[in-house]
Amino acid sequence: MRWHTHDNLADPDAPPAPRGRLVDRSWWLTVPRLLLACRVLGHRPTVDGVDTPRWSARWVVCSRCGTRPSPQGDLDPTVWAIRQPYDGPFVIVDPLPKDRHARLAELGGPHPPGAWPRRPVGEVSGEVVLGRTYGRISFGIEVGCEGDEHTFGAAVTINPIGALYVTLAGFGRGLARRLNPGTTTKTIGLDLYGGRLSWQVWADRDYWSSETPAWRSGSVGVNPLDSLLGGPKRYDYRDEAGPDLETVDLTDGTYQLQLVLRRQRYGRPRGKARYSWSVAWRSDRPIPVRPDDAGSSNGIVSAAVEVGDQAVTDDTWAAEALTRIAAQIETMRARHRYRPQNAGEQAGP
Numbered sequence: 054m055r056w057h058t059h060d061n062l063a064d065p066d067a068p069p070a071p072r073g074r075l076v077d078r079s080w081w082l083t084v085p086r087l088l089l090a091c092r093v094l095g096h097r098p099t100v101d102g103v104d105t106p107r108w109s110a111r112w113v114v115c116s117r118c119g120t121r122p123s124p125q126g127d128l129d130p131t132v133w134a135i136r137q138p139y140d141g142p143f144v145i146v147d148p149l150p151k152d153r154h155a156r157l158a159e160l161g162g163p164h165p166p167g168a169w170p171r172r173p174v175g176e177v178s179g180e181v182v183l184g185r186t187y188g189r190i191s192f193g194i195e196v197g198c199e200g201d202e203h204t205f206g207a208a209v210t211i212n213p214i215g216a217l218y219v220t221l222a223g224f225g226r227g228l229a230r231r232l233n234p235g236t237t238t239k240t241i242g243l244d245l246y247g248g249r250l251s252w253q254v255w256a257d258r259d260y261w262s263s264e265t266p267a268w269r270s271g272s273v274g275v276n277p278l279d280s281l282l283g284g285p286k287r288y289d290y291r292d293e294a295g296p297d298l299e300t301v302d303l304t305d306g307t308y309q310l311q312l313v314l315r316r317q318r319y320g321r322p323r324g325k326a327r328y329s330w331s332v333a334w335r336s337d338r339p340i341p342v343r344p345d346d347a348g349s350s351n352g353i354v355s356a357a358v359e360v361g362d363q364a365v366t367d368d369t370w371a372a373e374a375l376t377r378i379a380a381q382i383e384t385m386r387a388r389h390r391y392r393p394q395n396a397g398e399q400a401g402p
């Protein structure tokens with residue numbers, strides 16, 4: 054049995070959490086599976102896979118316990134049908150080389166499955182959040198299809214208390230298949246967010262089309278103020294000055310920026326609103342903010358910063374914006390522990 058967790062609040066790659074979030078931790082519990090029937094009778098190799106309009110794939114799975122050989126195989130979809138018993142070869146390499154994924158990628162083409170895992174495991178994993186959840190209140194369950202790694206999932210979110218997500222992998226395969234014999238993940242849920250109530254009643258999780266009936270997957274506005282005052286609260290902008298061409302000096306060089314001063318309005322279209330000033334900026338080239346960006350075409354090209362009323366009255370908004378943009382970039386770089394070289398040093402021999 055193995056247990057490990059990950060602190061998402063301390064992860065620089067995770068999206069920024071809303072203020073008032075106290076805990077956000079993912080967790081995994083790996084549990085051995087007994088699989089008595091398969092231990093006595095042996096696994097029952099069966100072809101599994103997916104078919105979408107754009108691509109198809111086939112691999113091998115035990116239709117009794119859901120275990121997959123490792124590697125699971127990559128079979129030719131024109132030869133193997135889903136749910137057909139698999140009587141093809143297994144390529145047993147023992148022990149499996151550590152770089153097998155790289156080697157398979159090199160092969161690039163169809164290959165037979167490998168050995169059944171000697172100690173099959175299942176996994177219970179999830180995430181727990183204490184504190185704000187972007188204002189969302191919802192609950193939902195998911196039932197995986199045959200091609201899914203996960204068999205069951207459940208989620209409860211109650212703003213501002215927290216959220217709990219749990220998923221099962223490896224366990225409950227037989228029950229999931231009986232409930233959901235199809236080829237798409239099914240979901241049942243109710244979600245209250247941003248003044249809308251939406252529902253899903255045994256709906257496809259990943260596919261929605263205009264033919265999906267509204268009772269199966271739909272939503273309705275539930276905030277009377279929204280219909281009275283023209284819609285939900287939102288941000289609107291009006292350009293007030295600019296574009297100004299300015300330069301900003303960062304540790305790795307000088308960037309040309311285009312600045313536009315905007316009046317920012319937050320509120321319902323016909324309701325009370327909160328006004329503030331912001332400066333939208335666009336750089337002449339991407340500004341790297343993380344190690345992966347260096348030397349590539351990635352990086353920040355545009356964003357916005359707020360400026361104070363006084364700076365607009367005094368017509369010093371561009372200077373204040375440049376100071377804030379430099380600080381904004383430094384904060385992002387610090388989050389990713391990125392310290393770029395000076396442009397002069399980089400241009401060395």
Ligand SMILES: [Zn+2]
Pocket residue numbers: 088091095096097115116117118119120
């Ligand atoms: Zn089995």
